[in-house]
Amino acid sequence: MRYAAGQVWKYHHRPGEEGSRLTVLRIDTEQGYGDIVHIAVSGLFIQAPQAPSGHIREMSHLPFSTDAIDQSVTELIETLAEPPASDGYAVWREAFDKGEAGVFTVSLGKLLAITEQSINQQAEPFSQSADSRDNDAPKTDSGSA
Numbered sequence: 220m221r222y223a224a225g226q227v228w229k230y231h232h233r234p235g236e237e238g239s240r241l242t243v244l245r246i247d248t249e250q251g252y253g254d255i256v257h258i259a260v261s262g263l264f265i266q267a268p269q270a271p272s273g274h275i276r277e278m279s280h281l282p283f284s285t286d287a288i289d290q291s292v293t294e295l296i297e298t299l300a301e302p303p304a305s306d307g308y309a310v311w312r313e314a315f316d317k318g319e320a321g322v323f324t325v326s327l328g329k330l331l332a333i334t335e336q337s338i339n340q341q342a343e344p345f346s347q348s349a350d351s352r353d354n355d356a357p358k359t360d361s362g363s364a
Contacts (some may be wrong), residue, residue, distance in 0.1 A: 222246055222256050222285070225299040228292040231328045238262040241291070241327060244280065244302045249315075254285045255322050257311075259303055265335045275338075280307025281330070282315075282322045291327040 226243040239262035247255045255262075258281050265275040312318035324328050338362075 221299065222254075222288060226297060227296045229294040230291040231293060231326060233247075233328055233331055234245050235264050236262060236331075240296065241288075242299070242302060244305050244308065250285060252284070252322060256283050256285055257281070257282060257305070258288070258327075259305060260327065260331075263331065265322045265331060265338065267335075267338045269338075271300040279303075280305040280311060281327075282320075283313055283327070284322050284324045287326055290325075292305055 222243050224245050225241055228239050228241050228243070230239070239260060241258045241260050244257040244259055246257070249255055260278045260281065261275075261276070263278065267273065267275045310321050319355050325333070
């Protein structure tokens with residue numbers, strides 16, 4: 220196994236995110252998936268108008284296939300004695316055990332580009348006003364999931 224919890228890697232980053240790093244949180248081995256590399260990413264600059272700052276700077280839990288991580292990483296920077304904790308893992312684990320979650324199989328850079336594009340397709344800017352949040356909240360059809 221090339222990856223271990225606590226490793227901090229440089230990866231094929233997006234323009235403007237040269238200081239971004241991925242940190243390996245843990246590795247699970249699952250039948251049908253092989254090794255799943257759980258990572259956190261810091262140093263991001265994902266445009267997200269609905270976020271208070273207008274940007275997402277980190278992602279605390281993303282599960283990837285080993286092949287996707289192999290396509291992403293470029294240089295091991297350091298190994299932390301203790302990887303950061305992530306509440307996202309427990310949420311993912313519960314959904315995964317129910318067959319409702321999987322793993323990412325594209326490179327991290329590609330996933331980040333897709334994420335930013337998706338966030339911005341129908342994003343509404345973040346508002347500090349509770350009144351405007353209530354009035355501007357997207358309407359949902361109770362029959363849709």
